[in-house]
Amino acid sequence: MCLAIPGKILTINALDDTFRTGKVSFGGIQKEVNLCMVPEVQVGDYVLVHVGVAIGKVDEEEAQKVFNYLKDMGEVEELQTPPDGK
Amino acid sequence: MKYLTEYRDPELVEEFIKEIHRITTKPWTLMEICGGQTHSLVKNGILDMLPDKITMVHGPGCPVCVTSVSVIDEAIYLAEQPNTIMCSFGDMLRVPGSKKSLLEAKAEGADVRILYSPLEAVQLAKQNPDKQVVFFAVGFETTAPANALSVVHADQMGLDNYSILASHVLVPPAMEAILSDEENLIDAFLAAGHVCTIMGIDEYHPVAEKYACPIVVTGFEPVDLLQGILMAVQQLEKGEYKVDNQYARSVQREGNRLAQDTIQKVFAVSDRVWRGIGNIPQSGYEVNDRYKNYNARIKFNIDLPLAEENKECISGDIMKGLKKPKQCPNFGTKCKPEHPLGAPMVSSEGACAAYYHYAAQE
Ligand code: SF4
Numbered sequence: 001m002c003l004a005i006p007g008k009i010l011t012i013n014a015l016d017d018t019f020r021t022g023k024v025s026f027g028g029i030q031k032e033v034n035l036c037m038v039p040e041v042q043v044g045d046y047v048l049v050h051v052g053v054a055i056g057k058v059d060e061e062e063a064q065k066v067f068n069y070l071k072d073m074g075e076v077e078e079l080q081t082p083p084d085g086k
Numbered sequence: 087m088k089y090l091t092e093y094r095d096p097e098l099v100e101e102f103i104k105e106i107h108r109i110t111t112k113p114w115t116l117m118e119i120c121g122g123q124t125h126s127l128v129k130n131g132i133l134d135m136l137p138d139k140i141t142m143v144h145g146p147g148c149p150v151c152v153t154s155v156s157v158i159d160e161a162i163y164l165a166e167q168p169n170t171i172m173c174s175f176g177d178m179l180r181v182p183g184s185k186k187s188l189l190e191a192k193a194e195g196a197d198v199r200i201l202y203s204p205l206e207a208v209q210l211a212k213q214n215p216d217k218q219v220v221f222f223a224v225g226f227e228t229t230a231p232a233n234a235l236s237v238v239h240a241d242q243m244g245l246d247n248y249s250i251l252a253s254h255v256l257v258p259p260a261m262e263a264i265l266s267d268e269e270n271l272i273d274a275f276l277a278a279g280h281v282c283t284i285m286g287i288d289e290y291h292p293v294a295e296k297y298a299c300p301i302v303v304t305g306f307e308p309v310d311l312l313q314g315i316l317m318a319v320q321q322l323e324k325g326e327y328k329v330d331n332q333y334a335r336s337v338q339r340e341g342n343r344l345a346q347d348t349i350q351k352v353f354a355v356s357d358r359v360w361r362g363i364g365n366i367p368q369s370g371y372e373v374n375d376r377y378k379n380y381n382a383r384i385k386f387n388i389d390l391p392l393a394e395e396n397k398e399c400i401s402g403d404i405m406k407g408l409k410k411p412k413q414c415p416n417f418g419t420k421c422k423p424e425h426p427l428g429a430p431m432v433s434s435e436g437a438c439a440a441y442y443h444y445a446a447q448e
Contacts, residue, residue, distance in 0.1 A: 002121060002122055002148065002149065002225070002226060002228055002278075002280065003280060003306060004228065004280045004283065018235065018238055018239065018242060019239070019242075031202070031203075034205060036344065037231060037342055037345045037348070038342075038344075039344070048280075048336065050228050050229065050232060050280065051175070051202065051203045051225075051229055051232045052202060052203025052205045052232055053203070053232040053235060055228070055283055055284060055342055056283050056342060058335075058336065062335060065094055066307070074434065075122070075125075078176065078202055079202060081176065081200055081201060083202075083206045083209065084206075084210060085173055085199025085200050085206070085210070
């Protein structure tokens with residue numbers, strides 16, 4: 001649970017500085033992600049996401065390699081948890 | 087054992103291994119901090135590729151492993167309050183407290199939910215105004231911005247039914263505690279890449295200086311780890327001790343300032359008891375006074391007796407690098423992933439579980 005997982009930004013909803021969120025796709029799994037710590041990113045960019053918050057930007061090639069590696073290691077299963085935890 | 091061709095950059099992997107063998111003349115002990123790195127080293131068979139003179143020991147960088155028994159008891163206490171939803175990252179549920187785990191509390195009827203993000207817990211609080219929602223905020227510096235942000239969100243939305251049970255831990259003070267232990271064997275550290283993505287690398291310079299210990303900020307893939315090990319051994323062989331950055335593609339010197347600001351807004355540095363290691367001064371974060379209404383310890387007036395650690399578990403020696411998992415008399419016998427005696431057997435990032443899953447296949 002300590003690693004950041006790269007994903008691609010599909011949409012951005014900017015409400016204000018702390019509520020800047022977006023939909024991010026992680027190899028097809030979509031999650032709502034907070035984007036306030038990476039103000040420079042745009043739709044189509046790749047970000048490193050840790051427990052629902054983007055903490056840095058990565059380039060596409062790096063993002064894909066890292067994602068595949070994490071998938072092989074079984075480190076992306078946490079993305080499957082439903083939002084109400086049930 | 088893996089074939090070289092299975093790695094992302096097989097030529098590079100081979101080159102780094104050759105170079106590490108070529109330059110190593112003395113015995114060195116290196117510790118990787120992060121549990122993700124431990125998992126990767128063990129699962130990818132990297133330990134077998136290193137020269138005999140190099141010993142890798144596995145540090146305390148897994149929040150599941152270092153959260154103290156007393157804090158697990160606090161989480162269970164909260165989960166068992168009426169009208170309360172206790173939310174946590176999934177790995178924490180199986181960690182044994184002094185009497186039971188969160189999973190057992192859930193089986194007995196407590197409302198315990200597994201969430202991907204603390205921000206989802208804030209949504210749950212919004213959807214359930216008649217319930218108290220508590221998030222079990224564990225983690226290293228990487229996780230602190232998200233946990234802090236959940237408090238900021240709840241505050242902006244005016245939610246008075248959200249709080250967090252903070253058990254945050256910090257890497258540099260843990261390094262210092264390990265290095266100043268009189269039995270310390272560690273010659274160099276691989277620091278955790280994503281922790282430094284948030285915090286930057288400057289806070290490691292004083293540690294490298296004070297203990298004459300090379301520190302290499304390293305990623306978690308096999309090529310990263312091998313390059314990090316190479317950079318550390320290069321320094322050791324030359325008698326140098328500075329902070330190097332192997333993971334520059336994700337780590338900038340100054341880290342992520344906005345993330346650091348969010349942490350500072352909500353948290354204050356505090357003492358923290360580490361499971362197996364004991365109290366390390368100024369090694370954690372607690373919710374600060376400004377946001378004390380969101381601190382579950384204050385809100386629920388928690389005052390539990392300090393819990394005893396399980397004496398059968400030697401996780402402290404393992405996380406300080408003094409022993410390997412297989413040297414624990416309970417490894418694989420009384421203690422297995424299905425019924426862990428200690429926390430490092432719970433998550434795949436704990437050293438004991440990593441050895442159990444992969445090294446056991448040798
Ligand atoms: S094998 Fe089990 S009992 Fe032994 S140190 Fe690891 S977690 Fe503790």
